[in-house]
Amino acid sequence: MTHTDLHDGWTLTATAGDVPVHLADRLRTGLRVHVPGTSHTHLLDAGLVDDPYLDDNEQHLAWMKRVDWAYERELVLDLPADDERVDLVLEGVDTVGTVLLDGEVVLRTRNMHRSHRVDVRARVRPTTQRLRIELAAALTYAEAEAERLGPRPLAYSQPFNMVRKMACSFGWDWGPDLQTAGLWKPVRLERWRVARLAGVRPLVTVDPAGTGVVELHVDVERSGLPGGDVPLVVHASVAGTDVVGRVGTGASSAVLRLEVPRAPLWWPVGQGPQPLHTLDVELRTADLEAPAGARGTGPLLGTWTRRIGFRTVELDTSADEHGSAFTLRVNGRPLFVKGANWIPDDHLLTRLTRERVARRLDQAVGAHLNLLRVWGGGVYESEDFYDLCDERGLLVWQDFLLACAAYPEEQPLRDELEAEAREHVARLTPHPSLVLWNGGNENLWGHEDWGWKAELDGRTWGRAYAAEVFPAVVAELDPTRPYAANSPTSPGFAPEDVHPNDPDHGTHHQWDVWNRVDYTVYRDEVPRFCSEFGFQGPPTWATLRRAVRDEQGAVAGKEHPTFLLHQKADDGNGKLDRGMTPHLGVPDAFVDWHWAAQLNQARAVRFGVAHYRSWWPTTAGAIVWQLNDCWPVTSWAAVDGDERPKPLWFAMRAAFAERVVTVQPRGDRDALVVVNDTPTLWKGVARLERQRLDGAVLASADLPLTVGAWSTGTFALASHLAVPDDPAREALVVTLDHARTVHTWVEDRALDLDPEPLAGSVTPTQDGYEVEVVARSLAKDVTLLVDHLDPDARVDDALVTLPAGARARFRVRTSARIDPHDLLRVPVLRTANDVVVPAARGAALAG
Numbered sequence: 001m002t003h004t005d006l007h008d009g010w011t012l013t014a015t016a017g018d019v020p021v022h023l024a025d026r027l028r029t030g031l032r033v034h035v036p037g038t039s040h041t042h043l044l045d046a047g048l049v050d051d052p053y054l055d056d057n058e059q060h061l062a063w064m065k066r067v068d069w070a071y072e073r074e075l076v077l078d079l080p081a082d083d084e085r086v087d088l089v090l091e092g093v094d095t096v097g098t099v100l101l102d103g104e105v106v107l108r109t110r111n112m113h114r115s116h117r118v119d120v121r122a123r124v125r126p127t128t129q130r131l132r133i134e135l136a137a138a139l140t141y142a143e144a145e146a147e148r149l150g151p152r153p154l155a156y157s158q159p160f161n162m163v164r165k166m167a168c169s170f171g172w173d174w175g176p177d178l179q180t181a182g183l184w185k186p187v188r189l190e191r192w193r194v195a196r197l198a199g200v201r202p203l204v205t206v207d208p209a210g211t212g213v214v215e216l217h218v219d220v221e222r223s224g225l226p227g228g229d230v231p232l233v234v235h236a237s238v239a240g241t242d243v244v245g246r247v248g249t250g251a252s253s254a255v256l257r258l259e260v261p262r263a264p265l266w267w268p269v270g271q272g273p274q275p276l277h278t279l280d281v282e283l284r285t286a287d288l289e290a291p292a293g294a295r296g297t298g299p300l301l302g303t304w305t306r307r308i309g310f311r312t313v314e315l316d317t318s319a320d321e322h323g324s325a326f327t328l329r330v331n332g333r334p335l336f337v338k339g340a341n342w343i344p345d346d347h348l349l350t351r352l353t354r355e356r357v358a359r360r361l362d363q364a365v366g367a368h369l370n371l372l373r374v375w376g377g378g379v380y381e382s383e384d385f386y387d388l389c390d391e392r393g394l395l396v397w398q399d400f401l402l403a404c405a406a407y408p409e410e411q412p413l414r415d416e417l418e419a420e421a422r423e424h425v426a427r428l429t430p431h432p433s434l435v436l437w438n439g440g441n442e443n444l445w446g447h448e449d450w451g452w453k454a455e456l457d458g459r460t461w462g463r464a465y466a467a468e469v470f471p472a473v474v475a476e477l478d479p480t481r482p483y484a485a486n487s488p489t490s491p492g493f494a495p496e497d498v499h500p501n502d503p504d505h506g507t508h509h510q511w512d513v514w515n516r517v518d519y520t521v522y523r524d525e526v527p528r529f530c531s532e533f534g535f536q537g538p539p540t541w542a543t544l545r546r547a548v549r550d551e552q553g554a555v556a557g558k559e560h561p562t563f564l565l566h567q568k569a570d571d572g573n574g575k576l577d578r579g580m581t582p583h584l585g586v587p588d589a590f591v592d593w594h595w596a597a598q599l600n601q602a603r604a605v606r607f608g609v610a611h612y613r614s615w616w617p618t619t620a621g622a623i624v625w626q627l628n629d630c631w632p633v634t635s636w637a638a639v640d641g642d643e644r645p646k647p648l649w650f651a652m653r654a655a656f657a658e659r660v661v662t663v664q665p666r667g668d669r670d671a672l673v674v675v676n677d678t679p680t681l682w683k684g685v686a687r688l689e690r691q692r693l694d695g696a697v698l699a700s701a702d703l704p705l706t707v708g709a710w711s712t713g714t715f716a717l718a719s720h721l722a723v724p725d726d727p728a729r730e731a732l733v734v735t736l737d738h739a740r741t742v743h744t745w746v747e748d749r750a751l752d753l754d755p756e757p758l759a760g761s762v763t764p765t766q767d768g769y770e771v772e773v774v775a776r777s778l779a780k781d782v783t784l785l786v787d788h789l790d791p792d793a794r795v796d797d798a799l800v801t802l803p804a805g806a807r808a809r810f811r812v813r814t815s816a817r818i819d820p821h822d823l824l825r826v827p828v829l830r831t832a833n834d835v836v837v838p839a840a841r842g843a844a845l846a847g
Contacts, residue, residue: 001192001302003089006131007035009073010183012042017067017137023048030072036350038094038182039069053631053641054547056562058176065139065179075101075129075189083193085223086121088131092185095165096136102129110141110412111164112184113380113401113420135181138165145413150459153452154405161405164416167377168343173569174626174635176347184350195222195232195247197283197302201429203480204308206331212263212310214238216256220247220283231286235295238279238308239263244295246286265331266309266432268370269393270658270677276307276390279430309390309432315482317491323504324491326484326529327620328435330395333710336613336677337621338656339371339397340364340638341532344378347630354384356643360628361388363639367649368656371395373487373531373623376441377403380424389433396433397531397623398424399487400470402440406452406461417465421473429478437474437483439466442509444486444500487531503527510608514575514636518582519604523665526615533608534625536569536576537601537648538594539632539640541827542791546642547632557590567634576634579604583747585837591827596835599781601636602651602799609655610662614673616712624652647783650798661686661736663717663743670722670743672715672734676707683707686736690721693729693752693778695804705736728752731778733803742801748780748832749839757833758782758802762820768793768813771823775802780832782808788827790816 014027026048033042040061043049050057080086090099092112099107099118102125106118123129145162146152154161158177160170171177190196199219206212216236222228232247236256245256264275285298316327316334327334345360346352364372372389374381376399389396400421407413428434443462446452452461466485474483484491490498490505498505508527513519514535522533538544541555548566550556556563558573567573577586580600587593605624612622629641638649654660659682660675676682683706690699699720707713717732724730727745729752734741744751757779763770773782779802786793793814800808812823822828 001190001196003188003190006073006187006189010035010071011073012039013070013072015068015070015134018063019067020063033071035071035183035187036092036185038180038184038348038350039064039067040178040180041348041350042182052176052178055549056565058178058565061178065177066137067181068137069135069181071133071135071183073131075131077124077129077189079126080121080124080191081193083223083225083227084121085119085192085225086124087190087192088118088120089115089188089190090183090185091115091187092183093133094135094180094182094184095138095163096141098134100132100134111416111420112166113164114416114423115185133183137179138163138181139170139179149408149410152406152408152459152461153446153450153455155446161407162413164401164413164420166344166349166379167401167403167405168347168630171568172377173572174343174633174637175568175630178347180348182350192301193223193225194228194230194285194299195220195283195301197281197304199426200281200304200306201426201477202279202306202308203429203478204310204432205480206263206265206310206312210262212239212260214258214260214279214308216243216258216281217253218245218247218256218281218283219253222252231288232301233284233286233295233298235282235284236279239277242295260310263310266311267393268330268335268395269365270368270370271330271333271335271393274309274391274393274432276309276432278305279308280305306430307387307390308430311432313435313481315436315484317506319492322526322618323502323528324493324506325620326491326506327617328395330435334617334620335370335710336616337371337395337529337623338369339373339395339621339623340367340369340627340652341375341623341625342372342378342627343375344630345628349379352382354388357382357384358388359643360639361385361392361394363645363649364394364627365392367638367653368658369394369627369652371397371435371621371623372627373397373399373438375399375403375626376401376438380420380428386428386431386433390431394433395435396431397436397438398428398434399438400440400465402443402462402465404442404446406447406456407443407465409460409462409464414464414469418469418473421470422477425473425477429480435481437470437478437481438487439470439483439485441487444495445488445509448495448500507531509533513604513608514579519579519607522608522611526618527612528619529621530608530612530619531621531623532625533605533622534636535579535601535604536572536634536636537598537646538634539629539642540644540646540787541594541785542787543632543640543642543644544594546791555590558593563634566632569634572634576600583749584832584835585749585839587835587837592835595785595827595830598647599783599799599832599835602647603781605648606651606655606799609652610660611664613655613660613675614662614664614712614714616675644787647798650783654799657739659737659739661734661739661741663732663734663741666714666716670717672703672717674705674707674713674715674736676709676711676713679709681706681708684737686715686734688717688721689733690724691731691733691803693731693754693804695777698725698730731803742778742780742803748836753778753780753833753836755834757831758829760824760829762823764820765811768811769818769820769823771810771812771829772807773802773810773829774807775804777804778802783830784810784812784823785828785830786812786814786823789818789822790814792816
């Protein structure tokens with residue numbers, strides 16, 4: 001096989017739509033472009049539009065979603081030989097496309113999540129030919145489908161549920177409304193003879209004796225030309241094991257079995273190593289004289305290579321005294337899922353690189369995560385994503401791409417959804433990181449709770465996808481992995497019988513917190529698995545300074561139109577203020593409000609994670625919404641759109657650590673809960689001290705304890721430790737080995753906190769500075785916001801609470817020359833102490 005990339009030589013033209021006058025001539029005559037790319041990236045590269053991520057530029061590009069586009073280029077092709085196929089391969093067309101060769105339609109596309117292959121052999125001419133790909137506006141197409149089929153309810157105003165395009169292209173409560181069109185994946189010509197490898201699916205398991213088993217399903221496509229229907233040989237090898245199989249004349253598939261004795265197991269991060277083995281597959285014509293089982297010696301027709309890992313995965317959804325479990329087991333070991341939801345890391349997908357994805361996954365591992373959930377409003381991610389997850393031991397929960405809407409089951413949508421499901425289930429079989437397929441996001445919940453039933457009036461809404469189409473595809477193509485009907489879902493129950501979001505059954509989304517109630521409500525339920533929960537916060541200051549500015553170029557305040565354009569949540573700032581009020585109050589100055597909002601976001605998630613982990617194994621997982629952003633925005637992300645970790649990232653790192661001590665309510669009294677997510681016993685003596693905020697010890701005790709591997713232990717607290725004399729002036733400090741927690745009985749607004757509790761010093765280092773602080777009084781959530789001084793600066797820790805007398809060192813890495821004094825004062829050195837609005841002042845202001 002030979003292939004020719006068709007990435008250069010394209011011209012992009014706007015063929016219909018309301019193009020701005022100053023761009024009309026350029027876009028009607030055409031731009032020279034390189035693919036993969038999209039309308040937005042091409043115009044950005046040509047300098048014709050401003051960066052939509054900056055300031056208020058997003059709204060100036062709204063015209064683009066009503067424009068039709070055409071890509072065109074010349075082809076000069078050799079005529080095919082009598083036995084030669086010529087295929088045009090398009091890995092991804094965004095989205096509503098018509099492909100023409102010399103004016104003849106060879107393909108129509110309606111789905112950006114699918115690849116396409118067209119046999120154009122009969123259309124090859126000995127002259128220069130024209131390849132043209134016309135792209136109609138996806139929004140116009142979706143609106144027409146809604147008119148044809150009847151509208152279906154959805155979470156937003158534009159009918160993203162009527163076209164197989166990335167749902168968040170149409171805007172989300174954290175994403176921009178930038179509806180791209182283009183050739184977003186590679187385009188090429190392939191010339192081949194006899195047969196080709198059309199698909200390879202390794203189904204990898206480990207038998208009870210520890211033998212790694214690869215059941216290798218190989219599909220071939222024959223050319224349909226002279227010499228095409230001949231016997232073929234498939235040779236496969238992995239980890240020192242070789243197997244040969246035959247595909248007889250008239251056949252198009254073979255199944256081979258490879259066995260690797262004592263296969264080294266692939267484990268999730270934190271559970272063990274991640275050995276990967278290269279699996280090679282070759283397709284050749286058979287040597288008719290060779291004995292059965294001999295490796296083919298005929299011409300090489302195709303090769304396929306991936307890395308695999310040997311592991312088993314199970315999902316326990318059995319009934320128990322609490323309801324229905326949702327516990328993931330890898331290699332037979334149940335694990336607490338420490339996860340985050342994943343969205344596309346750049347809204348303009350073609351700009352994503354392996355290096356950027358690697359940085360994000362390293363941040364996930366750095367926050368002690370062991371799973372990412374690829375959310376159903378984005379895309380099936382690139383091979384790079386899953387390959388990098390394999391290397392890091394990051395488990396992947398993969399949604400099918402339905403989200404927050406009712407989806408018609410009529411044609412052509414049903415066939416498109418099944419086709420994309422089949423393609424990606426088959427494509428992703430090699431990856432040991434992929435451990436769960438999920439039928440969509442909040443679709444079952446939406447049908448039950450969001451007023452859909454009356455609006456639908458009997459029309460289809462997508463239940464067949466979750467209950468029939470997707471599970472059938474998984475069962476056929478990849479029975480080694482479990483399937484869940486939706487997130488949230490109550491496994492084994494019809495949605496009308498047991499609510500899909502019942503916390504006692506399966507997965508649960510907790511969105512009353514953030515939307516309606518305080519984050520302390522997390523403790524009111526003990527879900528079996530919380531697959532979405534989170535709290536908003538603004539991006540880092542340096543990101544605001546670069547991308548969210550007012551007319552003078554300064555950071556836009558929270559009520560400025562530009563800030564609000566980068567705050568997509570309904571009443572987002574109002575919810576931020578109401579969320580801060582009971583804990584910190586709402587500061588007046590924007591720089592203080594920014595820190596308080598970030599701090600409250602971090603605290604809310606830390607509070608929820610600590611609660612959920614304390615109930616393992618009843619609660620078997622917590623997946624924070626969300627790890628990452630796709631542009632600069634106020635959102636639920638731990639890492640902002642400029643790749644900077646927010647305080648939330650540090651909160652997740654602490655809350656998801658392998659060993660954690662936390663004080664949690666149990667019955668009518670607080671208890672000490674010790675979480676040990678390691679393979680060894682945690683045996684030690686916990687030191688407990690009830691202190692005044694100035695450090696004076698009022699009561700103390702030593703508590704010997706032992707907590708088993710992969711376990712939690714709960715220990716009662718004696719009354720003289722658990723009950724304060726003066727809640728406004730006391731704290732409980734618990735130290736166990738290197739872990740520490742500081743528990744207070746009232747909110748910060750009611751604590752008698754010293755607003756300036758720290759003394760500090762700064763020492764230059766080879767790559768920056770070391771900042772040491774010591775607490776004169778209780779200092780809560782000590783943090784260095786170093787991006788105020790240098791947008792490229794990084795710090796190694798944050799949100800460190802210091803009881804009186806304790807000290808902490810922070811390593812600041814920067815190439816900038818910084819005045820050391822600036823590292824020890826606001827707005828860089830921050831605590832909760834310095835931002836809290838005392839309750840008395842808050843009451844006076846409210847009055």
